[in-house]
Amino acid sequence: MIKFTPCSSLSGAIVLQPRMVQASLSAQRDEVIGRHRTNVPRNVSMEKLQNGYLFTEISRRKLQHVEKYPNAKLISLGTGDTTEPLPDFIASSMAEYAQALSTPEGYRGYGPEQGYEALRKAIAETFYKDVLVKGTEVFVTDGSQCDITRLQLLLGSGVTIAVQDPTFPAYRDSGVIVGRNGDFKDEARKCRTIQYMNCSPQNNFFPDLKTTLRADIIFFCSPNNPTGHAATRKQLEELVEFARRNGSIIIYDSAYASYIMDDSPRSIFEIPGAREVAIEVSSFSKFAGFTGVRLGWTVVPEELLYSNGFPVISDFDRIVCTCFNGASNIAQAGGLACLTSEGLEAATSLIHRYMENAKMLVDTFTSLGLEVYGGANAPYVWIRFPGRNSWDVFSEILEKIHIITVPGSGFGPGGEEYLRFSAYGNRKCILEASDRLESLFS
């Protein structure tokens, strides 16, 4: 039975608008009364999720809107979905690999679950050249979203986690799914199973670690989705020191690292000591437009140890071998092509296009006198609408100028008053969107 329980048991948890999927599910339930029910109890963790996944809801709203206004030219600055076609060179490499699968010499069956060695090595050498990550510490996967859940499975339900607020919702949702309910773990209320670390303009989008309770696992995304903030070296040194002191593990999401335009760190492993406290998750999705092709990686350093000295990498390897069967070999061939100099050049040029889009949006909002954040090191622009409910602003923008965005509260209570605008889109759409925004807010 889906109950929309008040959020007090999940205080500080993400509060989504009540007018979402609940109603339709109740109707569904009424239909099925009278049918056979199994005696299998529903997973209580699933119940605790309360609402649908944020981006599923955004898609639903999009569809609803299109139905209501079939002639409107809807512009999507919502879900961060890449829009530019793949560079020819990369697409051809995958085409050739696929064709080769029809030949005796070129056919490949099961690959190593950790990914082909050549690709693991190429990732290490491309992204971690100066920070001594080995190919053997790189696990090639079908993307960060999947890796985050695999890491949750690895760590189990007994660990406590801290997430930024606001943050990419999968960290929290996957945490709830594997059994962390956000409640306090002990009577003294000194340890929450899910802790929210506020990140706002007031603290330079970096949590006040002095008031942050210890958590076993700290999820940290930089450049940040949704705020666009790229943590400075000093901030990351503080974070690594905090993790070290507390015996925590940082799960560092660097999916947007290739969008960094200044000299902010691109990998947590640039920070000394990070190898003993951090795992890094990244992806070809936003780097190479592989959102549909599905390819990513996770780095687990050999030095990262559980409290009993057991290497985390051994258990992660076991998860990868048991719960996964490798990324698609065709996608891996594409990944390898991305990491050649030609591929890197092509990927970088696409990234610059998106960042130009971001700059246009930043300029538009700035000229409108709004509070603008992000857009400099990430393809997301984070706009503040003081005193306003973010779903209301979302709806207003959608209704009046047919632009989809993402309401900040979908990323956590710290996102209330904010809206995220994605810079993915073809140039024409971005320009059109800018015009419409100007007309609405001037």
Add this chain to the structure above:
Amino acid sequence: MARFSQQLGPAGPKMSVIQNLSTPISSSSSAFLAHSNFNTRTNYVSLPVKRIGICKCVAAVPQEAQNAHKTKVSRNANMGKLQAGYLFPEIARRRSAHLLKYPDAQVISLGIGDTTEPIPEAITSAMEKRSRALSTLEGYSGYGAEQGEKALRTAIASTFYSSIGIGEEDIFVSDGAKCDISRLQVVFGANVTMAVQDPSYPAYVDSSVIMGQTGQFRKDVQKFESIEYMKCTPENGFFPDLSSVCRTDVIFFCSPNNPTGAAATREQLTQLVKFAKDNGSIIVYDSAYAMYMSEDNPRSIFEIPGAKEVAIETSSFSKYAGFTGVRLGWTVVPKELLFSDGFPVAKDFNRIVCTCFNGASNIAQAGGLACLSPEGLKAMREVIGFYKENTNIIVETFNSLGFNVYGGKNAPYVWVHFPGRSSWEVFGEILEKTHVVTTPGSGFGPAGEGFVRVSAFGHRSNILEACKRFKQLYK
């Protein structure tokens, strides 16, 4: 042209990171490099433990680690319950060690069930086309529906489930059955009980342990506490005696079966569905080998009336289309399947798929769609026919040697009985004396002891050569 094939790596054994963990962590990284650069240290070929011959490859805490920074994060106790590495990387490790020992041996792999024949061109050309289309404005697609592209879901429904009432909306396309099994475990959570066939595909048990559904491993019986093991042996026709099976929330059932090759009859599946209905259980039915069926047995659990209210079905393109590396499968969760509170299981599965997954590769999906075209189906049936012929050759060989042979008719696996012998010892003997890799039955569960699984995936010449060697060894 084939540069990326070559660069990605030659066809060969999968090397697992875990195999080197008995050596200090600071060992040279060259130990991990290249399929063909095997570590010269052979001391990690551990000896079988006890008469059962389970090979332990859990890593001990290396010496250097004792002075290094340790986090204060407790290791997940569930991971600690697992007894050894996953079965198939262990087989790969043994194969590698054997190659080190006999570098000139022509090792033939009939162990891991890995397809060997090229993918039919009707299918690869679709993937080629889709890849190229991604570099065009009209053809580029980013995130797809996490449940899979509608055209593919529709094709799966109409190819495999037409006239048994499963619609495209009940189908979830994935990157394979193994991944789906874990996703299903995530849906179910830690507080459900499960039953498996014994023997069975090890991912069911291992994922259950990881999820926290089980107690400790009991070495005396080689079973995990809290899992109900349903014995499947020649004596019961490889179908469990349901009257002696305790109720569990979830029942994993694979037919045609990996590893025994047994295919459940309509009557047996009717019994199973009734059992599940009476007990309020959910069957997770693995039909990955359904197209290998020769006899007139159900290919889908949903052929049985009432199954939609008690079963989930998972399947895969791996063994039909040679997609073991391409990665594509599907899971059917009927809308009629409800938890005890009336909540539809499909809704929770959908939530998992949207939150913990991001869809199968669009290129793989294009390949899947081509598989299900008339030309693709014809081509798949030809390849399946080829492997089935391999199976016949293997069955005939062991029959002629006087063995009791099971399976092989409805699945690409031959289940050979070696009464009174340890399956790891037989595995070792066959490997040592004929350089053929098989899979020891006890790796699939305690009732697999005394059996060896011989997989029929291989080039015809290798199958023939392997059979020749078996004849020499066991004449």
